[in-house]
Amino acid sequence: MNLKKLFLLIGVLLFIIGGFLGYNFYNKLYKPNTSTEGYVYIPTNSSYDDVENLLRPFLNRVNTFAFTATIKNYKNAVKPGKYHISKEMNNNQLVNLLKSGRQTTVKLSFNNQDTFEKLAGRIAEQIEADSLTLLNSFKDKNFLAEAGFIEETSLGMYIPNTYEFYWNTSAELFRKKMLREYQNFWNQERLEKAKRLNLDKNQVITLASIVQKETANVRERPRVAGLYLNRLKDKWPLQADPTVIFALKKQAGNEDIVIKRVLKKDLDIDSPYNTYKNLDLPPGLISMPDISSIDAVLNYEKHDFYYMCASISNIGTHEFAKTLSQHNRNAAIYQKWLNQQGVNR
Numbered sequence: 001m002n003l004k005k006l007f008l009l010i011g012v013l014l015f016i017i018g019g020f021l022g023y024n025f026y027n028k029l030y031k032p033n034t035s036t037e038g039y040v041y042i043p044t045n046s047s048y049d050d051v052e053n054l055l056r057p058f059l060n061r062v063n064t065f066a067f068t069a070t071i072k073n074y075k076n077a078v079k080p081g082k083y084h085i086s087k088e089m090n091n092n093q094l095v096n097l098l099k100s101g102r103q104t105t106v107k108l109s110f111n112n113q114d115t116f117e118k119l120a121g122r123i124a125e126q127i128e129a130d131s132l133t134l135l136n137s138f139k140d141k142n143f144l145a146e147a148g149f150i151e152e153t154s155l156g157m158y159i160p161n162t163y164e165f166y167w168n169t170s171a172e173l174f175r176k177k178m179l180r181e182y183q184n185f186w187n188q189e190r191l192e193k194a195k196r197l198n199l200d201k202n203q204v205i206t207l208a209s210i211v212q213k214e215t216a217n218v219r220e221r222p223r224v225a226g227l228y229l230n231r232l233k234d235k236w237p238l239q240a241d242p243t244v245i246f247a248l249k250k251q252a253g254n255e256d257i258v259i260k261r262v263l264k265k266d267l268d269i270d271s272p273y274n275t276y277k278n279l280d281l282p283p284g285l286i287s288m289p290d291i292s293s294i295d296a297v298l299n300y301e302k303h304d305f306y307y308m309c310a311s312i313s314n315i316g317t318h319e320f321a322k323t324l325s326q327h328n329r330n331a332a333i334y335q336k337w338l339n340q341q342g343v344n345r
Helices: 003-030 048-055 062-071 091-100 116-124 131-138 141-147 171-185 188-196 201-214 218-233 241-252 264-268 291-298 324-341
Strands: 038-042 081-085 106-110 161-165 307-310 318-321
Touching: 003 062, 003 091, 038 048, 048 062, 062 091, 081 091, 106 116, 116 131, 131 171, 161 171, 188 201, 188 291, 201 218, 201 241, 201 291, 218 291, 218 307, 218 318, 241 264, 307 324, 318 324
Parallel strands: none
Antiparallel strands: 038 081, 106 161, 307 318
């Protein structure tokens, strides 16, 4: 074989080897490698090995993903978060996604969580932060002081709604964003309405918390709010049964006890939340009011009602009265009905 043919043969062999290596390299990077769609949650401080284990259910070939992660230096650039894995993603797309930190946000929601313990548990189900860390963050006295809250009013900072968060949001960042959402909620229009009521934000939310507990009927809430505002204006005690129930639970140290009926002896409980014994609003919230209850106070119904009693003809609503004699008749009907139902507590 002459020298020319030898070089030609070597060239052909190199071309074939190069083509094979190039094809193999291309496949490792660009051949679809995910067989299923879903989300992967990468905790804070995860290592590359942790990520690889989390991805195994999605990958057809773990070794080619590892190869791609190595040459793209992902092993030293792991970012936590929630990532959407599409079906038939190639390794290059997958590594680029994870390395970029382009997370999918979480639609975080909570409703009427009446204690910080319950709120922390609800939030911990939706983001990475655990409930104890969240709880300690909520109760941080330095934060509360800087934000203008005291312990009794601090639950009012959290407005029930649906919000967007990153899954790996820390407890402190969650708290910070909720304060910002609270400040945005109290826009100029709401602030002016509160001022016309001679109430500050905390007082509005405190009254809204009573309205919230008084009726689950959203359409009735402006009327209930108007009744309590009539009493406040005329220096009457609110005489709101939900505040007495709150005081009884607080005294017992048990939020979960069930009290369906307020007894006469309960009205003597020594508590600043007992609105039968104390004038004005209690020192803070008795529940977490939703937006409908807050806006019911700010947009209350104007009327001459001063009394209300649960209705037995339209369960879930109330009978409203302008005079005590009319109210006493309504109350007698309701008490008789409770006795017939066997509701003693």
